[in-house]
Amino acid sequence: MSPVSLSQDYFSFFGIPRKLSVDTADLQSRFYSLSRKFHPDRFARGTVADQQHALDATALLNDAYRVLRDPIQRAEYLLAQEGFDIGEQRSKNVPPELLEEVFELNMLLEETPERDELERARTKFQSMQAETDEELSSLFESYDASEDRKVLQGIRGVLNRRRYIQNLVRDVEKALAQ
Amino acid sequence: MSTFQIDFGEQKSPVVGIDLGTTNSLVAVMGPTGHPEIIHAPDGSRLVPSIVSVSETGELLVGAAAADALLTHPERTVYSAKRFMGRGIHDVQHELEMFPFRVADDSESVIHLQLGDRLLTPPQIGAEVLRHLKEIAELHLGQQVSQAVITVPAYFNDAQRQATKYAGRIAGLEVLRLVNEPTAASLAYGLDKRKEGIVAVYDFGGGTFDISILKLHDGIFEVLATNGDTHLGGDDIDHLLMRIALEDIASEWSENISGNQEAVQLLRRAVIRAKEELSFVPAAFIDLVYHGKTYRRELPRDVFDRLIAPVVNRTLGPCRQCIRDAGVAIEDIAEVVMVGGSTRIPLVRQAVETLFRARPHTELNPDEVVALGAAVQAGILSGDVEDTLLLDVTPLSLGIETMGGVVSKLIHRNSTIPASATEQFTTAVDGQRNVLIHVVQGERELVKDCRSLARFDLKDIDPVPAGMARIEVRFLIDANGILNVTARDVRTGKEQSVDVKPSYGLNDEQVEAMIRESYEKAEEDFRERQVREARVEADAILAATEKAKANDAWFNLSNKERQAIDGAVNQLLVVYNSDDHTLILGHIERLNQATVNLAENMMNTAVRGALKGAKIDDLG
Secondary structure: OOOOOOOHHHHHHHOOOOOOOHHHHHHHHHHHHHHHHOOHHHOOOOOOHHHHHHHHHHHHHHHHHHHHOOOHHHHHHHHHHHHOOOOOOOOOOHHHHHHHHHHHHHHHOOOOOOOOHHHHHHHHHHHHHHHHHHHHHHHHHHHHHHOOHHHHHHHHHHHHHHHHHHHHHHHHHHHHHO | OOOOOOOOOOOOOOOOEEEEOOOOEEEEEOOOOOOEEEOOOOOOOOOOOOOOEEEOOOOEEEEEHHHHHHHHHEEEEEEEHHHOOOOHHHHHHHHOOOOOOEEEEOOOOOEEEEEEEEOHHHHHHHHHHEEEEEEEHHHHHHHOOOEEEEEEEOOOHHHHHHHHHHHHOOOOEEEEEEEHHHHHHHHHHOOOOOOOEEEEEEEEEOOOEEEEEEEEEEEEEEEEEEEEEOOHHHHHHHHHHHHHHHHHHHHHHOOOOOOHHHHHHHHHHHHHHHHHOOOOOOEEEEEEEOOOOOEEEEHHHHHHHHHHHHHOOOOOOHHHHHHHHHOOOHHHEEEEEEEOOOOOOOOHHHHHHHHHHHOOOOOOOOOHHHHHHHHHHHHHHHOOOOOOEEEOOOOOEEEEEHHHEEEEEEOOOOOOOOEEEEEEEEEOOOOOOOOEEEEEEOOOOEHOOOOOEEEEOOOOOOOOOOOOOEEEEEEEEEEOOOEEEEEEEOOOOEEEEEEEEEOOOOHHHHHHHHHHHHHHHHHHHHHHHHHHHHHHHHHHHHHHHHHHOHHHHHHOOOOOHHHHHHHHHHHHHHHHHOOHHHHHHHHHHHHHHOOOHHHHHHHHHHHHHHHHHOOOOOOO
16 A cells, blocks of 8 residues: 555545535545545555554544534634634633523522423523524635635634533533433 | 464465354354355354363363353353453452352452462453364364454443453464454345445343444445443343342242352253243243252243343433434434344343334344354455445543543544544653553543543653653554554654553553463463373273283293283383373383284284184185
8 A cells, every 4th residue: 555644634635625614425435435445454464564554544534534524623623723722621711692691591500490491491502503503604605715814713703602502502401311 | 572473475364253252152254155154163063152161170161061060060160251351350249249250369450260270360261262263163164263353342441352352362363353243243234235324233142232323335334323331231131030039949948049059050041041931932930950959930921021121221221322422313223233142032122123113133143143244354354355344433432531530531432443632741840750641431521430441651751841841642542442552752753652551451461471371271281182192092002912911922922022011011001190291102112012023923813813714714
């Protein structure tokens, strides 16, 4: 096997353009054919060097596929590549537009909430999440067209908000499961 | 270390597929027609009971012979050893009371079982079963077998996988791949049909439960998610029935037999028989006859179902979680493949049908389908099976301990393997030479709720001020689901040495010692066989000589010749009990020499007699 460079970024490893919108069906078929090419199963009787390369290339392939097929992880990856600090759990500041929601939910969880109250909260947060997803996909398109760093800045803000909404959904679901 | 030499020559040595099960084990190989086949032993049997026993003379019995020994010498016999693979004593404390064998002290991180005067770890017991299967395969194939694919429960953690790999090495097998059992089963089912779509595999065996959901597409078997319980299986049903029967017996016989292992094992057999019958008939009996006393209890299926419902229900939680993790809707799952002996139980089939709203597939023998799939994977690795590729996942998240005993997850569960993650570490104190990384597996937030996997010691770090060191550590889960850790000093680019201290299971040195021991044992066994064969030969020549003394030819010998023969016989008798087979063979040869004349005379007498006989016949 001719060794493939393992220092490429995920997009070029998959041979796709460096864009935030990705055709997932195409990505999957590329994933399958690259798997057939690199997988350690194909080199079980090969040399030690071939086996090691197969292992490293397939690990990279799998890591890349995991990131690229998920819009959020894909955007975070591209942001990090572009030098943005995406500091996942590090920024503890609640986005100001969510302060009210966070406060209300905490109040609700402190008492013994009724089931339908929790379900209402869940529906609300889920629709907020859907809104941010739509917002993101239009920002993705805008970035792909312009490659404007200012758009990336905006995406970073929305991703941060989305993470908080996701935490709210998680907290409500935890309360519902109890 | 290269204990095993791989032959890269023209002639391809066969790679076998092995299902190392809790209750039974099997070996299979790709047949000439491109279909996997179970290899049967010379007596026609296919299943090898995963039982090992140490006889009173210290010999190891495996399989059916050991299953018999379980009734006569339960305290020297191990079954279900797979439940102890890669585990410590605290993990299995509560179930040990149901097992006849004794666990030795010092079983904190590796369980040691005391069988007679031998102390064996679960990998060594697994190795005996593997060695037995290897011999069966070699007999059948007429050539040496040194490479294998071995299956493991999908939900096995790192330590359990390592233990299984070690078992292979101790048995003299290079383990080319560990394959998850449900995935292997899907290979056996999906090979010919070129199936497409989402498939679930429900694998309920003797000791473990797995559920896997796969996407099949153009020969690619992509596992989307897996879940399970490595301590849930038919054994639990047996134990449930045994507890009830033991209580019954205690009140009926006014005698508690739970300490009597011989009686307990007889009861275990009776309980298993009743359980198995109940898959086909509406009622069965648990029958025990022991020392003239009898116990008989009727077990109708509805009572049985009620009893085992909690065990069966324990499989449903992992199923639901697996469906969620796979990101599929129940309606998307076209088929459910049933694997493992416990899926013969009607209640289990019913529960699966209800949950998945799909008719379970039971066309292939649930005991054999995993081994068949292992053979297919062996065919993939040896290049005999083309266009088929298995993409499996890691069942448990991998993380490291951070401040306050919190887990920072690096590789999430259900990530396709091989998978990797890279983390940078630094030092907290000026001149610090070591950094210790504690790696855990599990889904919980706190270290104490996860399974400790190992501690990796980054050694000989260049002494620099606190916070200046930059050690990049790469965590890589390979295609076997086993973690490999490498480290690099970012500033110097040098490889950083890493010392591994597994929390459970054996370390490399212990495995090496066991491999050596197994070779020595094999040598010892070989020597013993040579001695035994020499004695058999000695018996034959001594008997023949004794018989010859009644022949006319004996009396035709000179005194000197007769004395020489008597002398050689006496000398052979003196060395007969020696452990040195060459000594025995040497004296057999001397007796042979001494009796050349005698044999010749006897031959002549015989020929004369024969000629005489012939003449008489002619005349007659």
